[in-house]
Amino acid sequence: MPEGATPPxxxxxxxxxxxxxxxxxxxxxxxxxxxxxxxxRRVRQRLREQFDITLPRFDLxxxxxxxxxxxxxxxxxxxxxxxxxxVTGLIDRLVAEDLVERQPAPGDRRAQxxxxxxxxxxxxxxxxxxxxxWIRELFASLDRKAQITLFESLAELKxxxxxxxxx
Amino acid sequence: MPEGATPPxxxxxxxxxxxxxxxxxxxxxxxxxxxxxxxxRRVRQRLREQFDITLPRFDLxxxxxxxxxxxxxxxxxxxxxxxxxxVTGLIDRLVAEDLVERQPAPGDRRAQxxxxxxxxxxxxxxxxxxxxxWIRELFASLDRKAQITLFESLAELKxxxxxxxxx
Numbered sequence: 001m002p003e004g005a006t007p008p009x010x011x012x013x014x015x016x017x018x019x020x021x022x023x024x025x026x027x028x029x030x031x032x033x034x035x036x037x038x039x040x041r042r043v044r045q046r047l048r049e050q051f052d053i054t055l056p057r058f059d060l061x062x063x064x065x066x067x068x069x070x071x072x073x074x075x076x077x078x079x080x081x082x083x084x085x086x087v088t089g090l091i092d093r094l095v096a097e098d099l100v101e102r103q104p105a106p107g108d109r110r111a112q113x114x115x116x117x118x119x120x121x122x123x124x125x126x127x128x129x130x131x132x133x134w135i136r137e138l139f140a141s142l143d144r145k146a147q148i149t150l151f152e153s154l155a156e157l158k159x160x161x162x163x164x165x166x167x
Numbered sequence: 168m169p170e171g172a173t174p175p176x177x178x179x180x181x182x183x184x185x186x187x188x189x190x191x192x193x194x195x196x197x198x199x200x201x202x203x204x205x206x207x208r209r210v211r212q213r214l215r216e217q218f219d220i221t222l223p224r225f226d227l228x229x230x231x232x233x234x235x236x237x238x239x240x241x242x243x244x245x246x247x248x249x250x251x252x253x254v255t256g257l258i259d260r261l262v263a264e265d266l267v268e269r270q271p272a273p274g275d276r277r278a279q280x281x282x283x284x285x286x287x288x289x290x291x292x293x294x295x296x297x298x299x300x301w302i303r304e305l306f307a308s309l310d311r312k313a314q315i316t317l318f319e320s321l322a323e324l325k326x327x328x329x330x331x332x333x334x
Contacts, residue, residue: 012246017229024314025306026299029206031321036203037248038328039196062184079179081204132193137334139192141327147191150324153317154198160308161205167304 013037039138046134051127056080058131060090061116061124064100070113072105099123180204206305213301218294223247225298227257228283228291231267237280239272266290 013034018027044055051058063079064071071079077087091114094100099120105111116124139147180201185194211222218225230246231238238246244254258281261267266287272278283291306314 012242013248014226014246016246017226017233019233023299023303024311024318025302025309028306028314028318028321029302031318031325032199032203033207034248035321035324035328036199038325038332040200041248042331059181059184066184066186075179079181079183081180081201081208132190135192135196136190138328138331139195139324140334141330142192142323144191146320146323147195149316150320151191151195151198153313153320154195154202156309156313157202157306157317158198158205161202161305163308164209164305165205167307 039135042138043131043134046130047127050130051123053127056082056086056090057094058127060087060094061099061120061127064114064116065121065124065128068115070103070105070115072111072113076114094120206302209305210298210301213297214294217297218290220294223249223253223257224261225294227254227261228266228287228294231281231283232288232291232295235282237270237272237282239278239280243281261287 014030014037015027015034018030040055043058047053047055047058059080060076063076067075073084073087073091076091077084080087091100091102095102098117100114101117102112102114105113142150181197181204182194182201185197207222210225214220214222214225226247227243230243234242240251240254240258243258244251247254258267258269262269265284267281268284269279269281272280309317
């Protein structure tokens with residue numbers, strides 16, 4: 001950004017749609033959405049520039065990296081919080097590029113497990129430190145205490161969302 | 168959700184991709200992303216079921232509703248945090264449905280202002296109370312003090328993101 005330009009958060013974001021009558025919960029939500037959109041946009045841009053990869057592909061590799069024994073399609077789509085159909089298309093393309101493989105699940109030959117290939121693991125291992133650096137830069141002005149407060153507040157929100165889903 | 172089923176936050180979400188080595192900032196980010204995805208998914212679903220409208224259209228109507236004198240395309244895309252190109256396509260379709268209109272900006276005939284038509288205003292006015300109710304339900308287990316804490320924590324994060332963008 002050129003020196004002296006207005007930072008993005010002052011140029012307008014989701015919070016600009018608030019009116020004086022709007023409740024605190026709506027204000028919290030639009031601020032949360034603004035933060036999440038700003039971070040996601042930055043990560044998406046860096047992934048494209050430095051690794052020529054999309055964010056959904058990166059998220060999928062990240063989930064498989066944490067599950068060396070593989071994951072079923074159902075488990076993957078739950079962890080990625082998207083539909084099974086969306087995950088299937090992603091997997092097809094990653095299989096075609098030899099980054100991911102499908103295998104029959106032990107004990108249930110009708111089920112399939114998806115996991116990283118050696119190439120996939122190698123590719124993802126190069127992205128991990130870069131991704132960690134981008135996030136560290138974005139959170140750099142929050143000290144550890146502020147990060148803990150936010151982390152705990154978000155835990156309460158997550159519980160509230162789960163309660164609403166159940167209720 | 169069927170009684171006794173595991174709530175979505177325990178079935179796995181973005182936080183399941185964390186490893187023991189990951190820093191606090193990454194943990195905060197994945198929890199933030201999980202919350203924001205859960206809320207967005209719920210709002211998207213309700214908008215489709217009850218008003219047959221997509222989330223990007225709703226967000227656009229919400230911004231125009233707060234700007235009765237109209238907004239330029241540039242201002243709109245900044246507030247919606249998306250590219251100008253994306254906004255143009257959305258506007259075209261809303262103009263075709265008589266929910267939104269384009270007019271030359273006073274004093275600068277080359278610039279155009281976008282604003283709600285009467286039909287657009289009427290349609291959006293029906294969505295406001297429903298949307299407020301969905302958000303209230305999602306935040307229902309957070310008391311006012313917890314909401315204020317989260318609101319203030321997110322303000323600090325927003326400042327940190329703006330600093331990173333500048334730096």
